[in-house]
Amino acid sequence: xxxxxxxxxxxxxxxxxxxxxxxxxxxxxxxxxxxxxxxxxxxxxxxxxxxxxxxxxxxxxxxxxxxxxxxxxxxxxxxxxxxxxxxxxxxxxxxxxxxxxxxxxxxxxxxxxxxx
Numbered sequence: 001x002x003x004x005x006x007x008x009x010x011x012x013x014x015x016x017x018x019x020x021x022x023x024x025x026x027x028x029x030x031x032x033x034x035x036x037x038x039x040x041x042x043x044x045x046x047x048x049x050x051x052x053x054x055x056x057x058x059x060x061x062x063x064x065x066x067x068x069x070x071x072x073x074x075x076x077x078x079x080x081x082x083x084x085x086x087x088x089x090x091x092x093x094x095x096x097x098x099x100x101x102x103x104x105x106x107x108x109x110x111x112x113x114x115x116x
Contacts, residue, residue: 010055017052023073028091036073036091069095 007015024036043050043060050058050071062068074090 013052013055020050020052020058020071020073024091027073032091039071039093069093 020040021037024033024040028036040050048060048062048068050060053059053070056073058071059067060069060071070093072092072094074092
């Protein structure tokens with residue numbers, strides 16, 4: 001009888017589509033956790049809930065703009081040559097400010113995205 005194969009982290013997440021708050025609570029701690037949870041709560045309160053889209057990543061759609069920003073939790077993968085990380089658990093947000101500047105300003109989101 002063949003041995004059961006253990007699913008990769010990607011395949012596990014593909015099946016479960018993890019909620020970002022659950023991953024934040026599992027992998028982050030202290031002030032890092034509080035900040036990430038606050039940002040996720042702010043997104044939900046503003047009608048832009050993060051949705052899982054790839055291993056360790058969630059995406060945000062805003063007013064029909066897909067991938068308005070992406071959120072990453074870097075503590076979810078082990079430090080390997082294929083996935084080097086900075087050592088301590090971290091999270092980050094990436095977005096194309098030039099592409100979405102008007103939507104950010106028109107939506108009153110400047111403070112969240114650090115636009116002056």
